Amino acid sequence: MRNRIVKVMACRTSDGKLFDNSNEALQHQKTIDLKAWYEDHPLYGIHKVGWSDFRDWLETNSGELVEFLADTHNKIIIDK
Numbered sequence: 001m002r003n004r005i006v007k008v009m010a011c012r013t014s015d016g017k018l019f020d021n022s023n024e025a026l027q028h029q030k031t032i033d034l035k036a037w038y039e040d041h042p043l044y045g046i047h048k049v050g051w052s053d054f055r056d057w058l059e060t061n062s063g064e065l066v067e068f069l070a071d072t073h074n075k076i077i078i079d080k
Contacts, residue, residue, distance in 0.1 A: 011024075011025035011026075012025070013025055013028050013029045013032060014029060014032055015032055031055075035051055035055075038051055038054060039051070
């Protein structure tokens with residue numbers, strides 16, 4: 001029996017996690033980056049909104065957010 005060496009490739013995100021494909025790694029890195037941004041720009045209601053609550057809210061309302069941002073973007077272009 002011969003030993004074989006196989007070259008493998010993985011993608012590592014800034015938190016050290018390894019991913020088999022670059023798309024998964026990129027999505028995870030975007031989440032890390034958004035969390036870092038959110039820590040510098042938190043939302044407040046009666047209390048500070050925690051990251052996990054904010055992320056859940058984003059996921060729940062993603063369709064409405066995309067529509068709102070698209071409308072806002074179009075309005076800015078039209079107003080120019």
